[in-house]
Amino acid sequence: xxxxxxxxxxxxxxxxxxxxxxxxxxxxxxxxxxxxxxxxxxxxxxxxxxxxxxxxxxxxxxxxxxxxxxxxxxxxxxxxxxxxxxxxxxxxxxxxxxxxxxxxxxxxxxxxxxxxxxxxxxxxxxxxxxxxxxxxxxxxxxxxxxxxxxxxxxxxxxxxxxxxxxxxxxxxxxxx
Numbered sequence: 001x002x003x004x005x006x007x008x009x010x011x012x013x014x015x016x017x018x019x020x021x022x023x024x025x026x027x028x029x030x031x032x033x034x035x036x037x038x039x040x041x042x043x044x045x046x047x048x049x050x051x052x053x054x055x056x057x058x059x060x061x062x063x064x065x066x067x068x069x070x071x072x073x074x075x076x077x078x079x080x081x082x083x084x085x086x087x088x089x090x091x092x093x094x095x096x097x098x099x100x101x102x103x104x105x106x107x108x109x110x111x112x113x114x115x116x117x118x119x120x121x122x123x124x125x126x127x128x129x130x131x132x133x134x135x136x137x138x139x140x141x142x143x144x145x146x147x148x149x150x151x152x153x154x155x156x157x158x159x160x161x162x163x164x165x166x167x168x169x170x171x172x173x174x175x176x
Contacts, residue, residue, distance in 0.1 A: 007045045009035040011059055014052050018102035023109060026052075053106065057116045060103050063096045064120045068127060079131045079141055082124060083170065086145040090152035097153070121146075144170065 004012065013034035017026050026049060032042040046052045067085070074081035090097055107113045124145070129138040 006035070006037050006041055007055070010037060010042055010045055010052070011055050014056060015099055015102040018105045019098060023106055028052075053110060053113070056099065056103060057112065059099055060116060060120070063099060064123065067096070068123055071127060077131060078127050082128060082141070082145050083148060086148035087152045090149045101153075 010031060014026065014031050017030055017034060028039055028042055028049065031052065032039045035042065046055055067089075071078040071081040071085075076084075092098070103113055103117065107117060121142070125138060125142045128141050129135060132138050132141065
């Protein structure tokens with residue numbers, strides 16, 4: 001596997017510092033050290049901490065757009081794709097999950113982070129609403145997916161395995 005570009009290494013390092021230590025631990029020096037680049041190399045790609053955040057948000061939007069496109073083309077339809085990946089993608093080693101987790105760590109202190117997360121949620125809701133006729137059902141499916149994602153993310157082995165859910169049955173019951 002080819003080594004990621006310096007820009008990607010820097011974003012990966014930034015992401016990991018946010019996850020492990022929170023926003024307070026982010027300094028340009030810490031990110032450069034974690035990425036194994038010089039501070040000058042970091043500044044070449046990102047001129048400030050704000051530029052680093054913009055880069056991470058760009059990554060989230062790109063990953064999100066790719067995921068929504070996969071859902072649109074999914075053979076089993078966007079609703080089943082959304083629910084299935086709400087479980088399967090919330091894994092500690094998944095780069096998209098880790099990126100989202102890092103961004104969530106910033107959401108309480110950076111309005112542009114909350115705006116990006118809101119856009120992603122609205123995109124999913126709109127796609128789900130295209131697939132079902134009832135607006136309330138679309139909202140409930142979106143909320144179920146959010147809950148599945150959260151449960152998979154915090155699963156410590158004590159919860160019922162959500163991966164065994166019969167999505168056809170879930171949808172049938174949601175539609176009442």
